[in-house]
Amino acid sequence: MTALEQQLKNPVWYSLNETHKKFAVKYKEVLFYDQEVCTFGAFFDEDRTTAASNQYLKTTDSFFFVSENKTPKVDCANVFLEKKIDGCQMVLNELSDVSITEEIVLLGDEHINEIYDLVWLVMPGYYRRRTFEMGNYYGIFKEGKLVSITGQRMQTNLFIEVSAVVTHPDFTRRGLAKQLIAHTTKEILKENKKPILHTNKGNSAIPLYEKLGYTLTRDMNWWLYRRK
Structure with a gap:
Protein backbone atom coordinates (compact mmCIF):
# COMPACT_ATOMS: atom_id res chain seq x y z
CA MET A 1 0.00 0.00 0.00
CA GLN A 89 -14.80 8.67 -1.72
CA MET A 90 -13.87 9.63 -5.27
CA VAL A 91 -10.32 10.15 -6.52
CA LEU A 92 -9.25 11.87 -9.70
CA ASN A 93 -8.05 9.53 -12.42
CA GLU A 94 -7.50 12.05 -15.22
CA LEU A 95 -9.17 15.44 -15.50
CA SER A 96 -11.41 15.83 -18.51
CA ASP A 97 -11.03 18.86 -20.75
CA VAL A 98 -13.50 21.49 -19.52
CA SER A 99 -13.96 24.88 -21.14
CA ILE A 100 -13.83 27.63 -18.50
CA THR A 101 -16.06 30.45 -19.74
CA GLU A 102 -16.93 32.04 -16.39
CA GLU A 103 -14.76 34.43 -14.40
CA ILE A 104 -13.67 32.40 -11.38
CA VAL A 105 -12.50 34.40 -8.36
CA LEU A 106 -10.23 33.32 -5.51
CA LEU A 107 -12.34 34.25 -2.49
CA GLY A 108 -10.94 36.13 0.49
CA ASP A 109 -11.80 37.01 4.06
CA GLU A 110 -14.23 39.66 2.82
CA HIS A 111 -16.39 36.87 1.34
CA ILE A 112 -16.65 34.68 4.46
CA ASN A 113 -20.21 35.72 5.30
CA GLU A 114 -21.39 35.29 1.71
CA ILE A 115 -19.87 31.81 1.56
CA TYR A 116 -21.46 30.87 4.88
CA ASP A 117 -24.88 32.11 3.82
CA LEU A 118 -24.77 30.31 0.47
CA VAL A 119 -23.69 26.99 1.97
CA TRP A 120 -26.37 27.16 4.65
CA LEU A 121 -28.99 28.03 2.06
CA VAL A 122 -28.21 24.95 -0.03
CA MET A 123 -26.71 22.46 2.47
CA PRO A 124 -27.57 23.59 6.00
CA GLY A 125 -26.11 22.02 9.09
CA TYR A 126 -22.39 21.38 8.86
CA TYR A 127 -20.47 24.42 7.59
CA ARG A 128 -18.91 26.88 10.04
CA ARG A 129 -17.46 30.29 9.26
CA ARG A 130 -13.93 29.16 10.08
CA THR A 131 -14.25 26.18 7.73
CA PHE A 132 -13.00 28.76 5.24
CA GLU A 133 -9.55 28.43 6.86
CA MET A 134 -9.17 24.81 5.73
CA GLY A 135 -8.21 25.69 2.16
CA ASN A 136 -8.79 27.91 -0.85
CA TYR A 137 -12.31 28.85 -1.96
CA TYR A 138 -13.31 29.88 -5.44
CA GLY A 139 -16.52 31.55 -6.60
CA ILE A 140 -18.56 32.86 -9.49
CA PHE A 141 -20.44 36.15 -9.17
CA LYS A 142 -23.50 37.29 -11.07
CA GLU A 143 -24.58 40.94 -10.81
CA GLY A 144 -22.31 41.36 -7.79
CA LYS A 145 -23.77 38.37 -5.97
CA LEU A 146 -21.85 35.19 -5.08
CA VAL A 147 -23.89 32.43 -6.71
CA SER A 148 -21.61 29.38 -6.92
CA ILE A 149 -18.58 28.15 -4.98
CA THR A 150 -16.15 25.31 -4.48
CA GLY A 151 -13.67 24.94 -1.67
CA GLN A 152 -10.84 22.83 -0.34
CA ARG A 153 -11.30 20.94 2.89
CA MET A 154 -9.27 18.00 4.20
CA GLN A 155 -5.69 17.91 2.95
CA THR A 156 -2.21 16.52 3.53
CA ASN A 157 1.11 16.67 1.72
CA LEU A 158 -0.32 14.15 -0.76
CA PHE A 159 -3.97 15.04 -1.38
CA ILE A 160 -6.49 17.88 -1.22
CA GLU A 161 -10.24 17.37 -1.00
CA VAL A 162 -12.65 19.34 -3.18
CA SER A 163 -15.64 20.34 -1.06
CA ALA A 164 -18.45 22.88 -0.60
CA VAL A 165 -19.69 22.48 -4.17
CA VAL A 166 -22.69 24.78 -3.88
CA THR A 167 -24.77 26.78 -6.37
CA HIS A 168 -27.65 29.11 -5.55
CA PRO A 169 -30.97 27.50 -6.64
CA ASP A 170 -31.63 30.39 -9.04
CA PHE A 171 -28.41 29.65 -10.97
CA THR A 172 -28.32 25.86 -11.29
CA ARG A 173 -28.15 23.98 -14.62
CA ARG A 174 -25.78 26.54 -16.10
CA GLY A 175 -22.57 24.53 -15.76
CA LEU A 176 -21.19 26.73 -12.97
CA ALA A 177 -20.37 23.88 -10.60
CA LYS A 178 -18.72 21.91 -13.39
CA GLN A 179 -16.39 24.79 -14.20
CA LEU A 180 -15.61 25.46 -10.55
CA ILE A 181 -14.80 21.82 -9.83
CA ALA A 182 -12.54 21.68 -12.88
CA HIS A 183 -10.80 24.91 -11.84
CA THR A 184 -10.32 23.76 -8.24
CA THR A 185 -9.01 20.40 -9.45
CA LYS A 186 -6.47 22.13 -11.71
CA GLU A 187 -5.28 24.26 -8.78
CA ILE A 188 -4.73 21.11 -6.70
CA LEU A 189 -2.80 19.46 -9.52
CA LYS A 190 -0.53 22.53 -9.67
CA GLU A 191 0.53 21.64 -6.11
CA ASN A 192 1.39 18.09 -7.25
CA LYS A 193 -1.27 16.64 -4.97
CA LYS A 194 -4.07 14.16 -5.68
CA PRO A 195 -7.56 15.72 -5.93
CA ILE A 196 -10.27 13.79 -4.07
CA LEU A 197 -13.84 14.42 -3.00
CA HIS A 198 -16.53 12.86 -0.84
CA THR A 199 -20.24 12.62 -1.43
CA ASN A 200 -23.32 10.63 -0.46
CA LYS A 201 -23.95 7.32 -2.16
CA GLY A 202 -26.53 7.80 -4.86
CA ASN A 203 -25.92 11.54 -5.12
CA SER A 204 -27.18 12.82 -8.46
CA ALA A 205 -23.89 14.73 -8.86
CA ILE A 206 -21.80 11.52 -9.07
CA PRO A 207 -22.18 11.22 -12.89
CA LEU A 208 -20.86 14.79 -13.20
CA TYR A 209 -17.84 13.96 -11.06
CA GLU A 210 -17.22 10.86 -13.17
CA LYS A 211 -17.41 12.88 -16.39
CA LEU A 212 -14.80 15.21 -14.93
CA GLY A 213 -12.48 12.25 -14.37
CA TYR A 214 -13.17 11.19 -10.77
CA THR A 215 -13.54 7.50 -9.91
CA LEU A 216 -15.38 5.88 -7.00
CA THR A 217 -12.84 4.19 -4.75
CA ARG A 218 -14.24 3.32 -1.32
CA ASP A 219 -16.95 3.90 1.25
CA MET A 220 -16.41 6.84 3.57
CA ASN A 221 -19.15 7.20 6.14
CA TRP A 222 -20.15 10.05 8.41
Missing part, protein backbone atom coordinates in the same frame (compact mmCIF):
# COMPACT_ATOMS: atom_id res chain seq x y z
CA THR A 2 1.36 3.41 -0.97
CA ALA A 3 1.47 6.31 1.46
CA LEU A 4 -1.33 8.02 -0.48
CA GLU A 5 -3.55 4.93 -0.33
CA GLN A 6 -2.97 4.69 3.41
CA GLN A 7 -3.93 8.34 3.92
CA LEU A 8 -7.07 8.08 1.81
CA LYS A 9 -8.39 5.29 4.03
CA ASN A 10 -8.50 7.74 6.97
CA PRO A 11 -8.35 11.27 5.48
CA VAL A 12 -9.42 13.19 8.60
CA TRP A 13 -6.72 11.55 10.71
CA TYR A 14 -3.91 12.28 8.28
CA SER A 15 -5.11 15.82 7.58
CA LEU A 16 -4.94 16.56 11.29
CA ASN A 17 -1.45 15.07 11.48
CA GLU A 18 -0.11 17.11 8.56
CA THR A 19 -1.53 20.20 6.84
CA HIS A 20 -4.25 20.82 9.43
CA LYS A 21 -2.19 19.97 12.49
CA LYS A 22 -2.84 23.46 13.90
CA PHE A 23 -6.57 22.65 14.07
CA ALA A 24 -6.13 19.30 15.85
CA VAL A 25 -7.72 18.51 19.21
CA LYS A 26 -6.39 15.23 20.58
CA TYR A 27 -7.91 12.92 23.19
CA LYS A 28 -5.40 10.10 23.55
CA GLU A 29 -5.66 8.20 20.24
CA VAL A 30 -8.65 10.08 18.79
CA LEU A 31 -8.35 13.30 16.79
CA PHE A 32 -10.93 16.04 16.18
CA TYR A 33 -10.86 19.36 14.41
CA ASP A 34 -11.23 22.48 16.51
CA GLN A 35 -15.01 22.76 16.65
CA GLU A 36 -14.92 26.35 15.39
CA VAL A 37 -13.37 25.12 12.14
CA CYS A 38 -14.99 21.74 11.55
CA THR A 39 -16.57 19.03 13.70
CA PHE A 40 -14.98 15.94 12.11
CA GLY A 41 -13.27 13.30 14.23
CA ALA A 42 -11.11 10.32 13.29
CA PHE A 43 -9.75 7.21 14.94
CA PHE A 44 -8.17 3.84 14.31
CA ASP A 45 -9.28 2.07 17.49
CA GLU A 46 -13.04 2.29 18.11
CA ASP A 47 -12.49 1.34 21.77
CA ARG A 48 -10.98 4.82 22.26
CA THR A 49 -13.93 6.79 20.88
CA THR A 50 -16.26 6.64 23.91
CA ALA A 51 -14.15 8.70 26.30
CA ALA A 52 -12.93 10.99 23.52
CA SER A 53 -16.44 11.85 22.33
CA ASN A 54 -17.53 12.68 25.88
CA GLN A 55 -14.63 15.09 26.18
CA TYR A 56 -15.17 16.70 22.79
CA LEU A 57 -18.87 17.25 23.49
CA LYS A 58 -17.88 19.62 26.26
CA THR A 59 -16.96 22.06 23.46
CA THR A 60 -19.78 21.44 20.95
CA ASP A 61 -23.23 19.91 20.87
CA SER A 62 -22.61 17.65 17.86
CA PHE A 63 -19.85 16.13 15.75
CA PHE A 64 -19.09 13.58 13.03
CA PHE A 65 -16.88 10.54 13.21
CA VAL A 66 -15.59 9.78 9.71
CA SER A 67 -14.67 6.19 8.98
CA GLU A 68 -14.36 3.87 6.01
CA ASN A 69 -15.68 0.75 7.69
CA LYS A 70 -15.49 0.99 11.47
CA THR A 71 -18.36 1.75 13.84
CA PRO A 72 -17.49 4.20 16.65
CA LYS A 73 -18.42 3.43 20.23
CA VAL A 74 -20.09 6.12 22.32
CA ASP A 75 -21.59 6.60 25.77
CA CYS A 76 -25.31 6.22 25.10
CA ALA A 77 -26.10 7.99 28.35
CA ASN A 78 -24.59 11.20 26.98
CA VAL A 79 -24.56 10.79 23.20
CA PHE A 80 -27.01 9.65 20.55
CA LEU A 81 -26.61 8.89 16.88
CA GLU A 82 -28.66 11.42 14.91
CA LYS A 83 -27.93 9.85 11.55
CA LYS A 84 -25.38 7.86 9.60
CA ILE A 85 -24.53 9.25 6.18
CA ASP A 86 -23.55 6.47 3.80
CA GLY A 87 -20.83 8.19 1.84
CA CYS A 88 -18.19 7.38 -0.72
CA TRP A 223 -21.61 9.21 11.82
CA LEU A 224 -23.38 12.30 13.20
CA TYR A 225 -23.59 12.26 16.99
CA ARG A 226 -25.34 14.75 19.22
CA ARG A 227 -25.16 15.44 22.92
CA LYS A 228 -28.23 14.39 24.88
Whole structure:
Protein backbone atom coordinates (compact mmCIF):
# COMPACT_ATOMS: atom_id res chain seq x y z
CA MET A 1 0.00 0.00 0.00
CA THR A 2 1.36 3.41 -0.97
CA ALA A 3 1.47 6.31 1.46
CA LEU A 4 -1.33 8.02 -0.48
CA GLU A 5 -3.55 4.93 -0.33
CA GLN A 6 -2.97 4.69 3.41
CA GLN A 7 -3.93 8.34 3.92
CA LEU A 8 -7.07 8.08 1.81
CA LYS A 9 -8.39 5.29 4.03
CA ASN A 10 -8.50 7.74 6.97
CA PRO A 11 -8.35 11.27 5.48
CA VAL A 12 -9.42 13.19 8.60
CA TRP A 13 -6.72 11.55 10.71
CA TYR A 14 -3.91 12.28 8.28
CA SER A 15 -5.11 15.82 7.58
CA LEU A 16 -4.94 16.56 11.29
CA ASN A 17 -1.45 15.07 11.48
CA GLU A 18 -0.11 17.11 8.56
CA THR A 19 -1.53 20.20 6.84
CA HIS A 20 -4.25 20.82 9.43
CA LYS A 21 -2.19 19.97 12.49
CA LYS A 22 -2.84 23.46 13.90
CA PHE A 23 -6.57 22.65 14.07
CA ALA A 24 -6.13 19.30 15.85
CA VAL A 25 -7.72 18.51 19.21
CA LYS A 26 -6.39 15.23 20.58
CA TYR A 27 -7.91 12.92 23.19
CA LYS A 28 -5.40 10.10 23.55
CA GLU A 29 -5.66 8.20 20.24
CA VAL A 30 -8.65 10.08 18.79
CA LEU A 31 -8.35 13.30 16.79
CA PHE A 32 -10.93 16.04 16.18
CA TYR A 33 -10.86 19.36 14.41
CA ASP A 34 -11.23 22.48 16.51
CA GLN A 35 -15.01 22.76 16.65
CA GLU A 36 -14.92 26.35 15.39
CA VAL A 37 -13.37 25.12 12.14
CA CYS A 38 -14.99 21.74 11.55
CA THR A 39 -16.57 19.03 13.70
CA PHE A 40 -14.98 15.94 12.11
CA GLY A 41 -13.27 13.30 14.23
CA ALA A 42 -11.11 10.32 13.29
CA PHE A 43 -9.75 7.21 14.94
CA PHE A 44 -8.17 3.84 14.31
CA ASP A 45 -9.28 2.07 17.49
CA GLU A 46 -13.04 2.29 18.11
CA ASP A 47 -12.49 1.34 21.77
CA ARG A 48 -10.98 4.82 22.26
CA THR A 49 -13.93 6.79 20.88
CA THR A 50 -16.26 6.64 23.91
CA ALA A 51 -14.15 8.70 26.30
CA ALA A 52 -12.93 10.99 23.52
CA SER A 53 -16.44 11.85 22.33
CA ASN A 54 -17.53 12.68 25.88
CA GLN A 55 -14.63 15.09 26.18
CA TYR A 56 -15.17 16.70 22.79
CA LEU A 57 -18.87 17.25 23.49
CA LYS A 58 -17.88 19.62 26.26
CA THR A 59 -16.96 22.06 23.46
CA THR A 60 -19.78 21.44 20.95
CA ASP A 61 -23.23 19.91 20.87
CA SER A 62 -22.61 17.65 17.86
CA PHE A 63 -19.85 16.13 15.75
CA PHE A 64 -19.09 13.58 13.03
CA PHE A 65 -16.88 10.54 13.21
CA VAL A 66 -15.59 9.78 9.71
CA SER A 67 -14.67 6.19 8.98
CA GLU A 68 -14.36 3.87 6.01
CA ASN A 69 -15.68 0.75 7.69
CA LYS A 70 -15.49 0.99 11.47
CA THR A 71 -18.36 1.75 13.84
CA PRO A 72 -17.49 4.20 16.65
CA LYS A 73 -18.42 3.43 20.23
CA VAL A 74 -20.09 6.12 22.32
CA ASP A 75 -21.59 6.60 25.77
CA CYS A 76 -25.31 6.22 25.10
CA ALA A 77 -26.10 7.99 28.35
CA ASN A 78 -24.59 11.20 26.98
CA VAL A 79 -24.56 10.79 23.20
CA PHE A 80 -27.01 9.65 20.55
CA LEU A 81 -26.61 8.89 16.88
CA GLU A 82 -28.66 11.42 14.91
CA LYS A 83 -27.93 9.85 11.55
CA LYS A 84 -25.38 7.86 9.60
CA ILE A 85 -24.53 9.25 6.18
CA ASP A 86 -23.55 6.47 3.80
CA GLY A 87 -20.83 8.19 1.84
CA CYS A 88 -18.19 7.38 -0.72
CA GLN A 89 -14.80 8.67 -1.72
CA MET A 90 -13.87 9.63 -5.27
CA VAL A 91 -10.32 10.15 -6.52
CA LEU A 92 -9.25 11.87 -9.70
CA ASN A 93 -8.05 9.53 -12.42
CA GLU A 94 -7.50 12.05 -15.22
CA LEU A 95 -9.17 15.44 -15.50
CA SER A 96 -11.41 15.83 -18.51
CA ASP A 97 -11.03 18.86 -20.75
CA VAL A 98 -13.50 21.49 -19.52
CA SER A 99 -13.96 24.88 -21.14
CA ILE A 100 -13.83 27.63 -18.50
CA THR A 101 -16.06 30.45 -19.74
CA GLU A 102 -16.93 32.04 -16.39
CA GLU A 103 -14.76 34.43 -14.40
CA ILE A 104 -13.67 32.40 -11.38
CA VAL A 105 -12.50 34.40 -8.36
CA LEU A 106 -10.23 33.32 -5.51
CA LEU A 107 -12.34 34.25 -2.49
CA GLY A 108 -10.94 36.13 0.49
CA ASP A 109 -11.80 37.01 4.06
CA GLU A 110 -14.23 39.66 2.82
CA HIS A 111 -16.39 36.87 1.34
CA ILE A 112 -16.65 34.68 4.46
CA ASN A 113 -20.21 35.72 5.30
CA GLU A 114 -21.39 35.29 1.71
CA ILE A 115 -19.87 31.81 1.56
CA TYR A 116 -21.46 30.87 4.88
CA ASP A 117 -24.88 32.11 3.82
CA LEU A 118 -24.77 30.31 0.47
CA VAL A 119 -23.69 26.99 1.97
CA TRP A 120 -26.37 27.16 4.65
CA LEU A 121 -28.99 28.03 2.06
CA VAL A 122 -28.21 24.95 -0.03
CA MET A 123 -26.71 22.46 2.47
CA PRO A 124 -27.57 23.59 6.00
CA GLY A 125 -26.11 22.02 9.09
CA TYR A 126 -22.39 21.38 8.86
CA TYR A 127 -20.47 24.42 7.59
CA ARG A 128 -18.91 26.88 10.04
CA ARG A 129 -17.46 30.29 9.26
CA ARG A 130 -13.93 29.16 10.08
CA THR A 131 -14.25 26.18 7.73
CA PHE A 132 -13.00 28.76 5.24
CA GLU A 133 -9.55 28.43 6.86
CA MET A 134 -9.17 24.81 5.73
CA GLY A 135 -8.21 25.69 2.16
CA ASN A 136 -8.79 27.91 -0.85
CA TYR A 137 -12.31 28.85 -1.96
CA TYR A 138 -13.31 29.88 -5.44
CA GLY A 139 -16.52 31.55 -6.60
CA ILE A 140 -18.56 32.86 -9.49
CA PHE A 141 -20.44 36.15 -9.17
CA LYS A 142 -23.50 37.29 -11.07
CA GLU A 143 -24.58 40.94 -10.81
CA GLY A 144 -22.31 41.36 -7.79
CA LYS A 145 -23.77 38.37 -5.97
CA LEU A 146 -21.85 35.19 -5.08
CA VAL A 147 -23.89 32.43 -6.71
CA SER A 148 -21.61 29.38 -6.92
CA ILE A 149 -18.58 28.15 -4.98
CA THR A 150 -16.15 25.31 -4.48
CA GLY A 151 -13.67 24.94 -1.67
CA GLN A 152 -10.84 22.83 -0.34
CA ARG A 153 -11.30 20.94 2.89
CA MET A 154 -9.27 18.00 4.20
CA GLN A 155 -5.69 17.91 2.95
CA THR A 156 -2.21 16.52 3.53
CA ASN A 157 1.11 16.67 1.72
CA LEU A 158 -0.32 14.15 -0.76
CA PHE A 159 -3.97 15.04 -1.38
CA ILE A 160 -6.49 17.88 -1.22
CA GLU A 161 -10.24 17.37 -1.00
CA VAL A 162 -12.65 19.34 -3.18
CA SER A 163 -15.64 20.34 -1.06
CA ALA A 164 -18.45 22.88 -0.60
CA VAL A 165 -19.69 22.48 -4.17
CA VAL A 166 -22.69 24.78 -3.88
CA THR A 167 -24.77 26.78 -6.37
CA HIS A 168 -27.65 29.11 -5.55
CA PRO A 169 -30.97 27.50 -6.64
CA ASP A 170 -31.63 30.39 -9.04
CA PHE A 171 -28.41 29.65 -10.97
CA THR A 172 -28.32 25.86 -11.29
CA ARG A 173 -28.15 23.98 -14.62
CA ARG A 174 -25.78 26.54 -16.10
CA GLY A 175 -22.57 24.53 -15.76
CA LEU A 176 -21.19 26.73 -12.97
CA ALA A 177 -20.37 23.88 -10.60
CA LYS A 178 -18.72 21.91 -13.39
CA GLN A 179 -16.39 24.79 -14.20
CA LEU A 180 -15.61 25.46 -10.55
CA ILE A 181 -14.80 21.82 -9.83
CA ALA A 182 -12.54 21.68 -12.88
CA HIS A 183 -10.80 24.91 -11.84
CA THR A 184 -10.32 23.76 -8.24
CA THR A 185 -9.01 20.40 -9.45
CA LYS A 186 -6.47 22.13 -11.71
CA GLU A 187 -5.28 24.26 -8.78
CA ILE A 188 -4.73 21.11 -6.70
CA LEU A 189 -2.80 19.46 -9.52
CA LYS A 190 -0.53 22.53 -9.67
CA GLU A 191 0.53 21.64 -6.11
CA ASN A 192 1.39 18.09 -7.25
CA LYS A 193 -1.27 16.64 -4.97
CA LYS A 194 -4.07 14.16 -5.68
CA PRO A 195 -7.56 15.72 -5.93
CA ILE A 196 -10.27 13.79 -4.07
CA LEU A 197 -13.84 14.42 -3.00
CA HIS A 198 -16.53 12.86 -0.84
CA THR A 199 -20.24 12.62 -1.43
CA ASN A 200 -23.32 10.63 -0.46
CA LYS A 201 -23.95 7.32 -2.16
CA GLY A 202 -26.53 7.80 -4.86
CA ASN A 203 -25.92 11.54 -5.12
CA SER A 204 -27.18 12.82 -8.46
CA ALA A 205 -23.89 14.73 -8.86
CA ILE A 206 -21.80 11.52 -9.07
CA PRO A 207 -22.18 11.22 -12.89
CA LEU A 208 -20.86 14.79 -13.20
CA TYR A 209 -17.84 13.96 -11.06
CA GLU A 210 -17.22 10.86 -13.17
CA LYS A 211 -17.41 12.88 -16.39
CA LEU A 212 -14.80 15.21 -14.93
CA GLY A 213 -12.48 12.25 -14.37
CA TYR A 214 -13.17 11.19 -10.77
CA THR A 215 -13.54 7.50 -9.91
CA LEU A 216 -15.38 5.88 -7.00
CA THR A 217 -12.84 4.19 -4.75
CA ARG A 218 -14.24 3.32 -1.32
CA ASP A 219 -16.95 3.90 1.25
CA MET A 220 -16.41 6.84 3.57
CA ASN A 221 -19.15 7.20 6.14
CA TRP A 222 -20.15 10.05 8.41
CA TRP A 223 -21.61 9.21 11.82
CA LEU A 224 -23.38 12.30 13.20
CA TYR A 225 -23.59 12.26 16.99
CA ARG A 226 -25.34 14.75 19.22
CA ARG A 227 -25.16 15.44 22.92
CA LYS A 228 -28.23 14.39 24.88
